[in-house]
Amino acid sequence: MVAPEGVEAQTCVMTGGGETWARAYYRNTSGAELRSVLTLMGPGGRTVELHCALPAHDEPGSCETPRSPSAGGPDGYAAVAEYAGAGPAEEAPLLLRAGSDRAPTPEASDRPEASG
Secondary structure (H helix, E strand, O other), X not given: OEEOOOEXXXXXXXXXXXXXEEEEEEEEOOOOOEEEEEEEEOHHHOEEEEEEEEOOOOOEEEEEOOOEEOOOOHHXXXXXXXXXXXXXXXXXXEEEEEEXXXXXXXXXXXXXXXXX
């Protein structure tokens, strides 16, 4: 996703080794330092939140939540990253909100049939 104010972002849920975490990729072309909040939402209302600072340069970067043991499959998780200007939270405008897509659920006709 791209905001007119100069921030590009992509957010995803990562899994591996029995762990799950959120990762946000970003590029800050605004010319000013920005801040973001990356939130991983999991089964049972569990959430993990991480605050990240985005330097004022045009280089791609990323931030990610700590890894935690998975509770179910990846389709039970979602991630959202919100990007805002620096300064007091009540004064900084929200520039962009980027969310992860849920894993698609295959239709019955898309499932492979067993042969034998």
